[in-house]
Amino acid sequence: LNQIMLEQGFVKNRELSLCKKDGAMIIASISTVAVKDENGNVKYFDGIIEEITERKRAEQDLKESEEKFRILAENIPGVIYLSLNDEMKTLVYLNDEVKKLTGYSKEEFMRNDITFSDLYHPDDKADIHSVKDNSLKQKSAFHLVYRIKDKYGKQHWIEEYGIGVLRENNAILLEGFMIDITSRKKVEMALIENEEKFRELFNNMSSGVAVYEAHDNGNDFVFKDINKTSEMIEKVSRNEIIGKSVLDVFPSIKEFGLFEVFQKVWKTGNPEHHPVSFYQDEKIAGWRENYVYKLPSGEIVAVYDDITRRKQAEEQVKKNLEEKEVLLQEIHHRVKNNMQVVSSLLRMQSRYFKDEFDKKLILDSRNRVNSMALIHESLYQSKDLSQIDFEYYIKNLIGHLISTFGSKAEHIKYKQNINKIFLNINKAIPCGLIVNELISNSIKYAFPDGKEGEISINMELKDNEYTLFVFDNGVGLPEEVDFLKPESLGLQLISALTKQLHGTVDLERKNGTYYTIRFKKEFTG
Structure with a gap:
């Protein structure tokens, strides 16, 4: 430093490291100038020494900070x-x-x-x-x-x-x-687009949709959203009820049973179906069916339908059906009564016949009329007007024939096995007439001279086909009688009625007479 001062005559802002008396190192800045005599010789140096330790530290900190900023900015x-x-x-x-x-x-x-x-x-x-x-x-x-x-x-x-x-x-x-x-x-635009699609779907659903948020640990549920269908069903405005308690908007919801479903779904997370029920408060009333779900976000969603009109239509249909059932019962009752009148007229008319053959013809006609009257009586007394319990019908028919034929029928045993067979009127009438003819023939001809015997009537449904068996163990049908070309009215009726059922009839003459009639279940007329 002395050499530089002598050679240059000055030093400006020269930085030096100095050791203080206590041994601490400091940084100083020195500026000095040489003072010369007349001959140009340096007499002394005049200068300033300034400690710049703190400034240098600040400059170093700034440099480091700028370097950090540069690294951060570039990366x-x-x-x-x-x-x-x-x-x-x-x-x-x-x-x-x-x-x-x-x-x-x-x-x-x-x-x-x-x-x-x-x-x-x-x-x-x-x-x-x-x-x-x-x-x-x-x-x-x-x-x-x-x-x-x-x-x-x-x-x-x-x-x-x-x-x-x-x-x-x-x-x-x-x-x-x-x-x-x-x-x-x-992503935001896609979400917005999806939100718009969801909102469009939400508002155009035919079912009402309401979204609720649980409050007070599930003791209350507040409206978060409803669709336009809900507004129409409940006659409310979306803006009026958002943020309100469901208990305030629908004060009868607990009695309705839906509030309990909300709590159950909120606690378990499992969807629940609240069946068709009637809701009523001071403002609205109607039939509702609800399906309640829990969203992953925790909200409860109720999807429901107002089925009030459907219920009203069902009630009207039920009422109409009841009225028609009453009318049909009355018709069957009157038909039965008219047939009984016809039967009574035939019985009265038979008194004027002296020929036994003519009396038998009248008796056969009475039995046929009564077999049909029993069908209408069964329908009149039945809860279901569309079908007849054929077992019950045959039981009554046998009772009527025993009463008609008197002593001639009393020594015969009657067995029937017709379990849970139900026929509509289009099958019951021809079937009943066939059984009437077959039992009547057995009573009249199978057991002459008071011979004891047995008549069996069985019926079963298998593979969509009815099979009717009528059997007696009497003397049997004479060989000279051609069943396929019958001359008697009774056998002609059996053949004609079987065709009416679109069925078949078979005859066996072994150990009595065995008739088998088969017809399909789906046949309706």
Whole structure:
């Protein structure tokens, strides 16, 4: 240092490391100048020594801070900038991330070959400039979301945070941070689109839909949303009930039973069906059917239908059916009575016949009329007017024939096995007439001279086909009688009635007479 001072005659702001008396090291700045005599010889040095230890530390800290900022700025996934408050918004600082975002280099921006304003979407440009100008004016923070078009024509969504700042020289600068949110924006737009589709579906569902949020640990449920169908069903406005308790909007919901279902679904997470029930309060009344679910978010959803009109229609149909059943019962009753009148007339008429053959003809006709009257009596007494319990009918028919034939029928045993066979009237009448003819023939001809015997009537349904068996163990049908070409009215009736059933009839003459009649169940007329 002495050598430099002698050679140069001065030293300016020379930094030195000095050791203090206590041994501590400090940094000092020395500035000195040589004072010379008339001959130019240095007489002494005049100078200033200043300790700059704290300043040097501050400078080192600043340098380290700037280095950290540089590393952060160059590695952060976004654009950091600092610009002047001039017309071009000339950039003072810009990190390298700008090329990834825009396709243009940092140098192109710094030279103003390209500006951010050149990249703004035309529809967003005015708003961006307005917000940034206001930030500079007010020296306040701002937040923007807008679109830019990069060097290659690709559109990006940008989110930018910035602030107008005042520097030491009273210069106002704009500093900010920009990130590319294109991917996030696409997701948001997709969600918005899905939300719109859901809302469209939600509001156009034919069923009512209501969304509830549980409060007070499931002791109350508050409306979060309802669709348009719910508004129409319940005669309420969505805006009026959102945020209100379901107990206030529907005060009878506990008596209705739905509130308990809400609590159960909220606790268990399992969906529940609340069956068709009648709801009524001071404002509304109607039949409702509810299906209740719990969403992953915890809300309760009730999807329901107003089936009041359907229930009213069902009640009307039920009423009409009851009226028709009463009418049909009355018709069957009157038909039965008229047939009994015809039977009584035939019985009275038979008294005037002296010929036994003529009397038998009248008796056969009476039995046929009575067999049909029994059908109508069974329908009249039945709860189901569409079908007849054929076992019950045959039991009554046998009783009637025993009463008609008197002693001639009393020594015969009657067996029947017709378990759970039900026939409609179109099958019951021809079937009943066939059984009447077969039993009557057996009583009259199978057991002459008071011979004891047995008549069996069995019927079964198998593979959609009815099979009727009528058997007697009497003397049997004479061989000379051609069953396929019968001359008697009774056998002709059996053949004709079997055809009416679209069925078949078979005859066996072994150990008596054995008739087998078969016909399909689905035949209706």
